[in-house]
Amino acid sequence: MPQRGEDEDMAGAGGGGQTTVMRFRDGILNLVAERGLKAGDKIPTEAELKAHLGGSRPTIREALKLLEQAGILSVEHGRGRFLTAAGTLHVARSITHFESITEMAGHFGYSYENRVLGFSEETPDKAVRAALKLAPGETIIRLERLRLHERKPLIYCLAMIRRSLISDPIYEVDWSGSLNAVLERYGHAPRMSTAEARAEMLPESAISRHGLADFGPAFLIDETVFTRSGEPIMFASDWYKGSHFAFNFARK
Amino acid sequence: MPQRGEDEDMAGAGGGGQTTVMRFRDGILNLVAERGLKAGDKIPTEAELKAHLGGSRPTIREALKLLEQAGILSVEHGRGRFLTAAGTLHVARSITHFESITEMAGHFGYSYENRVLGFSEETPDKAVRAALKLAPGETIIRLERLRLHERKPLIYCLAMIRRSLISDPIYEVDWSGSLNAVLERYGHAPRMSTAEARAEMLPESAISRHGLADFGPAFLIDETVFTRSGEPIMFASDWYKGSHFAFNFARK
DNA sequence: GGCCATCAACTTGTCAGACAACATGGCCGC
C-alpha cells in the first residue's frame, strides 16, 4: 500500500487541516467531544487512536504533541494521556488576541464615529524611539483621535507611527478610517503587539483641550505593534472609558 | 546499539527536560540562539538537527512540532522551517501567568502588610453562584482584605470562597497570610483562572468604610479561580491602585 | 543568446516495525 498519496479526496471536507497531523489533531478533539470526556479523563491510547483515525503511530504522536503543547493534554509515561482542566478554560474574546479597535467595536456592540483630533510629524521621545527601534533622525506621525458612540466619547487614541512607512504626504492620507487598513495599504499590516495595561485618568492635556472631563477612570493599553515579520510599526496608547469596557483573559 | 536507555547522565544538566523530546526542544532553541538567527530566518533542517543533537528523526520532529504549536516556528513543505516573529515577542511578567498576589508582590518590589478587614459566612449572589457552580444552599466565605506598602493601601481584595472547601470553623483560620497557602493546606491549591479586567474607582462602601478616598482609579481584576483539576474554588475581585501597577501581555 | 522543459537534489510529510522504559494488576509461592 502506498503511503497516503492517492489524493484522498477529503479536500474541502468541512474543517480539517492541510496535513494529516492537523487532521488527526482535530480528529482527536472531535473524538474527545463525542465521548463527552472531561478534565482528568484518560483519552484513548495511541493504538486505539490509530485504529480510529488510521495513519501511523509517529503521525498520531505528532498530533498528540501539538495538543500537549497547547496545554490540552498531559502525558504520563506508561499510564496514558489525560485531558487537562486548563484546556477547558474558555475565554470569550481574550485580550491576548490581536485585533484592531475597529474590529473590537463590533464585539462590544458599539458603532463608532471616528473623530480625528489632529496629526503631525514629530520627533519621537526616547521611549517611543526605543520601542520602535528608530534610527537617529527618524521621525514619527503623531495621530490623535477620539472614538464616539452616540456622541459620547468612549476611546481616546494616541498613535506614534514610523514616518518612513507612509510614502505619501501625511495630509493626503485619510486618517478617519481604520488605521490598520491604512497601514495594510502601505504594505505594513499590523499583526501582533506587546502591550501594557493600567488604570488611570485621561492625561490633563486631553481633558482640557477636548472637553473630556466626564470621561472618568480609563483602562489604558500601551502597545508596541509589529508586522507579521516582526518589524515595529507604531506605538499606540488607547484609553478606554472604564465604565464601558472590560477585557477577558485566562491565567495559568 | 540500544535505543537510548543507558542512563545518559545529563541529569541536573542545567535546564533540559525529562524526555528526549523536551531536551531536543530546548536544544533547538539554544542552537537558534547561538547562531543568532532572527525572525524569518531558516533554521537547520531535520537532518542537520539530527547530526547536531543526536537522536532520531521522529524524535526531532516531535520536538519541532512543540515549537510549531508554540508559534515559534513555521513550516513550509519542501522548503524548510523558519523562525516566526511571534516567537520573538518577549513579555516580562505576563498577566496570563497565574500567580498569587503575594508572589506578584516580589515582582513589583513591594513588601506588603496584609490587613484583614473582615470575614463572614454568607449566601452567594447569583453571579458568584454561577461562576463557582454552587449547589443550592451552598454558602461562601466572604473575605475582605487590604494590602499596604509603607502604610499606603495598594490593593483592595474581596474573595468569595466556597465554604465547603474549608473544613474548620472560619474563625480558626489565619486569613492574614497567603490565601493560596490556606487553600493549598486544605487540598485545593489554586492553579489557574479566567479573568476580566476593567478600570473603575473603588466601590463606595469600601471608600467610606475604610478611608480609601485617596486611592484613585483602580485596575480591577475579577477572577474565577480553579484547581489543577478544574474545580472552581473562589471568585476574587482585586482592585490594584492604578498609579502603582501595570500589567503586561502579548497579543497575536 | 535567450527561453523553457526536464531532472536531480534537498526538504518536509508519512508509513512500518521494532525495542526500551515505566505503570499496573494478577498470579504464585511462602
Add this chain to the structure above:
DNA sequence: GCGGCCATGTTGTCTGACAAGTTGATGGCC
C-alpha cells in the same frame, strides 16, 4: 493473607524507507 515476580498495557525512542513539494542546474530548442 501477604509480598515479590511477571505478564501486559502504555508511552518513549530508534531505524529505514517512500511520498510529495521546492529549488536550482542542466540541456535542448527556437
